[in-house]
Amino acid sequence: MEAEKHILSKSTFLRGLQCAKSLYLYKNSIQLRDRPSAEQLAIFSRGTNVGVLAQKLFPGGKDATPKRRSDNIAAVEKTKELIASGVEVIYEAAFQHNKVLAILDILVKKDNQWYAYEVKSSTKISHTYLLDASLQYWVITNSGLPLADISLIIINNKYVRNGELDFNKLFAIKSVMREAIQQQEMVEEKIFQSKLVIENIEQPKVPIGEQCFSPYHCDFMGYCWKGVPKNSVFEITGIPKAEQFALYNAGFKTIDEIPVKNNFNGNVNIHINAVKTDEEKVDKDAISKFLNKVNYPLFFMDFETFMPAVPIYNNTKPYQHIPFQYSLHYKQSKDAELQHFSFLGEQGSDPRKSFIQNLLKHTETEGTILVYDALMERNILNGLKNDFPEYAAEIDFRLKRIVDLMVPFQEKNYYHPAMKNSFSIKNLLHALVPDLSYSDLTISSGSIAMTAFEHLQTEMDMFKILEVRDQLLEYCKLDTLSMVKIFEKLEMVVGS
Ligand code: SF4
Structure with a gap:
């Protein structure tokens, strides 16, 4: 572990996996980011106490969060001190390796071995969560702490509350060690590429594409999509994104430009015709x-x-x-x-x-x-x-x-x-x-x-x-x- 400011974290690593341009813009031109909508802010503010509740599965731990929350170097130092002083349950444990930072929800020592737990307020394990755990594993183990296991703590949607919360039934613990180990080579390669992207003086040339929506709705769309015209083919709902991009990249930028003969179903064509004629359709x-x-x-x-x-x-x-x-x-x-x-x-x-x-x-x-x-x-x-x-x-x-x-x-x-x-x-x-x-x-x-x-x-x-x-x-x-x-x-x- 080194006392040097990190350049990549879990969230920026995942951002880079989605789109290199998004990572570059986030690091170099953050002011271009879209303001979150009221709806997005509402979604972000949900379920924030799940991580704290999951700590009850491993009570009596020490929190490694420093006095100034954004001081990640202090968090890494504090985690080192807690480990060295024999603390066996650490919340918000921070690790850094090669300028990559990982903050883990819960770190537990059992039978002289360390176990890592990351809490998700979801009921399912997604591909993104596996990538997230794989990065955690890479940082923690390379920083010098071997792990006997790494797991995700998710919500058990079968649990029915009856009286006081039963944390052992509310949460489900799933080991993702095998998947994390399988991803290590990829993680190392992507970290290397992400650092090159951040340090490059030029913005990567990435055209708009399906990556703008998956796995997350990108927050630089206001910037990258500003050239997309009104009534564009992306306004045709009911067809896959891949088809919208196929049309757009073939030169049919707006709905007006779509040929009369096409393979869309009747519903899609009702919309296309309504836009072209600017008329309502009424079946009295x-x-x-x-x-x-x-x-x-x-x-x-x-x-x-x-x-x-x-x-x-x-x-x-x-x-x-x-x-x-x-x-x-x-x-x-x-x-x-x-x-x-x-x-x-x-x-x-x-x-x-x-x-x-x-x-x-x-x-x-x-x-x-x-x-x-x-x-x-x-x-x-x-x-x-x-x-x-x-x-x-x-x-x-x-x-x-x-x-x-x-x-x-x-x-x-x-x-x-x-x-x-x-x-x-x-x-x-x-x-x-x-x-x-x-x-x-x-x-x-x-x-x-x-x-x-x-x-x-x-x-x-x-x-x-x-x-x-x-x-x-x-x-x-x-x-x-x-x-x-x-x-x-x-x-x-x-x-x-
Ligand atoms: S809007 Fe699309 S192209 Fe632009 S940064 Fe985001 S994902 Fe990349």
């Missing part, structure tokens, strides 16, 4: 048939759920969808005034029972329940039937009344070029009701709502709690109001 008969299935009074219903990695409530599993909020717009008849009902669970307690009790009360009269993309709502209601069998018959009555408002759009009975072959409610709203938008909301997507409610579970500031609750109510209300407007648009186009 099919829309009328859909509307005939809908009976007043109408309920426009939307649920929000959150998925804690570590189960918070009894009788729940890791990453289980827990419904915590719904919004309902209600119309007694076509010309009746629009009414609104909602529910938002209290932070700190299991919201499921109050959720279903309130929902049943708000939907007890007859009438169609319109849901946009009904799969999630149906799954949640079926899950609640299992959790609260006393409400099963009433829930079934609601399930039978559900009609999916997405169907006429998914079946292309109504197609607008701005939908871009995507049927998300936001795309639809943008295309059909441009006056209504999520852009002014602080919580503007389901994943942000999910994280906001999860954070409320530990929030102590009353003002902050009230502020976030208002934002959640506003967001979910807009979801069902959007459905009302979209439904009215369907009624309008058929003149009903």
Whole structure:
């Protein structure tokens, strides 16, 4: 181990594996990086306590994190000192070899041998995790500490909480020693190449390609993709990325340039033709048939759920969808005034029972329940039937009344070029009701709502709690109001 600033870490090593240009830009032109979206920030802030919880599997350890967290040299020195002083469990152990830094979640000494553990808040082992562990193995062993084993600690998605958390059941430990050893030659070669990339005075010439999306959405796309024109072939959803790049690299940069004769399926061609002609496609008969299935009074219903990695409530599993909020717009008849009902669970307690009790009360009269993309709502209601069998018959009555408002759009009975072959409610709203938008909301997507409610579970500031609750109510209300407007648009186009 040497007291010299590192030039590569786990994350920059993985960045270099994805794309040499991304690594170069990160090291030399960080200011060109895209600002993370609110949605990405919400995703980053999830599950941050899983690493700390996994420490409970090996209690009584010492943390090697230095006073100034960014001082990695101090972290490496502190790890060396802890090892030398006979400490047998070390959290955040830092190692460096040949200017490559690795910070390991948990290092354990058993029977005079060292075992390395890296914690992931996922339920599966991905290829990227194996590469990550392989780099850790390379740095730790080359820095002078032989390892008897290296393992990933992941979440066991079969675990059902019953009382206090059982950490031995919540986590699963999988050895990845064999894979790590197999990758050592590759790791060494890639480290060598990555250092050349970083030290080069010229930016690598890497054209945009599938690597921009895999394994991660690259954060230099704003820079590299700025020459891609509007209505480019990358806006055609429903075809593989490889086909989009084949078109682009063959010179068909925009949808307008795609030949009439092509091998795409009908759905893709509906979008291509809509963009070329800039015209809507409306099948009035099919829309009328859909509307005939809908009976007043109408309920426009939307649920929000959150998925804690570590189960918070009894009788729940890791990453289980827990419904915590719904919004309902209600119309007694076509010309009746629009009414609104909602529910938002209290932070700190299991919201499921109050959720279903309130929902049943708000939907007890007859009438169609319109849901946009009904799969999630149906799954949640079926899950609640299992959790609260006393409400099963009433829930079934609601399930039978559900009609999916997405169907006429998914079946292309109504197609607008701005939908871009995507049927998300936001795309639809943008295309059909441009006056209504999520852009002014602080919580503007389901994943942000999910994280906001999860954070409320530990929030102590009353003002902050009230502020976030208002934002959640506003967001979910807009979801069902959007459905009302979209439904009215369907009624309008058929003149009903
Ligand atoms: S956007 Fe694509 S080409 Fe540009 S750095 Fe990222 S992965 Fe590489």
